[in-house]
Amino acid sequence: MSSDVDLPEYVLRNRTHWDGRAKEYAAYGERAWARTEPTWGIWRILESELHVLPAELDGKDAIELGCGTAYVSAWLARRGARVVGIDNSASQLETARRLQREHGLAFPLLHGNAERVPYPDRSFDVAISEYGASLWADPYRWVPEAARLLRPGGELIFLTNSALYTLCAMEEDDTPPTDRLQRSAFGMHRIEWPGDSGVEFHLSHGDWIRVLRQSGFEIENLIEVQAPEGATTRYRHHSPEWARQWPSEEIWKARRRRE
Numbered sequence: 001m002s003s004d005v006d007l008p009e010y011v012l013r014n015r016t017h018w019d020g021r022a023k024e025y026a027a028y029g030e031r032a033w034a035r036t037e038p039t040w041g042i043w044r045i046l047e048s049e050l051h052v053l054p055a056e057l058d059g060k061d062a063i064e065l066g067c068g069t070a071y072v073s074a075w076l077a078r079r080g081a082r083v084v085g086i087d088n089s090a091s092q093l094e095t096a097r098r099l100q101r102e103h104g105l106a107f108p109l110l111h112g113n114a115e116r117v118p119y120p121d122r123s124f125d126v127a128i129s130e131y132g133a134s135l136w137a138d139p140y141r142w143v144p145e146a147a148r149l150l151r152p153g154g155e156l157i158f159l160t161n162s163a164l165y166t167l168c169a170m171e172e173d174d175t176p177p178t179d180r181l182q183r184s185a186f187g188m189h190r191i192e193w194p195g196d197s198g199v200e201f202h203l204s205h206g207d208w209i210r211v212l213r214q215s216g217f218e219i220e221n222l223i224e225v226q227a228p229e230g231a232t233t234r235y236r237h238h239s240p241e242w243a244r245q246w247p248s249e250e251i252w253k254a255r256r257r258r259e
Contacts, residue, residue: 010199017198022091029069041249043227057081060125065114066132070096086110115141122151134158147215152258165248166202176239217254225249
């Protein structure tokens with residue numbers, strides 16, 4: 001594993017950011033670990049509605065890139081996958097290890113940067129990220145790294161804020177988006193919100209397509225998530241009414257090209 005001096009400054013900033021917020025997310029992790037059926041994103045939409053996971057996971061090697069409390073890894077493991085989780089925050093991983101003990105479910109958890117994973121080429125059949133590397137790592141680094149880790153025909157699945165939400169998101173804390181664009185669609189990449197010490201990464205759809213294809217992926221699906229009727233969220237910078245009209249989240253599914 002690389003030492004801290006080898007890490008990009010945004011990786012170190014995000015490590016500090018998530019170590020500081022780990023306790024805030026522990027209860028959510030506890031609830032997610034306890035679910036019998038996965039739910040996705042801030043609107044908690046059932047797996048049976050979105051069909052995010054591969055149909056067959058038994059015996060597959062999987063990695064969660066930016067696992068946090070590792071509830072997605074737990075869902076994969078219960079479906080028979082041999083799963084590994086990696087996360088930038090030691091404090092988040094402390095919660096994940098506690099929940100492993102409480103639920104009697106063991107799999108490797110690595111403290112590290114999802115842009116440089118200490119596994120050989122072609123180690124996995126599935127790579128997945130829900131608001132992990134998909135939001136907090138540089139896509140021009142983590143997507144090629146996911147391609148390196150996957151075997152030919154392997155699946156990449158990731159959920160993040162939609163490009164449209166990012167264009168409409170307000171600068172002010174806890175203020176939901178409106179129907180007005182707030183920033184240019186061209187040149188989106190690194191975004192730092194006022195008053196927030198973390199560094200996020202967002203791309204336009206065109207840039208996502210390019211980085212995925214240049215990294216060796218064929219895109220199979222883009223699910224633009226609509227909030228269900230009556231949906232609620234604790235995130236005040238999101239609006240259920242807005243997300244009923246426009247997608248605030250999107251899920252990409254791609255497959256490593258066979259050689």
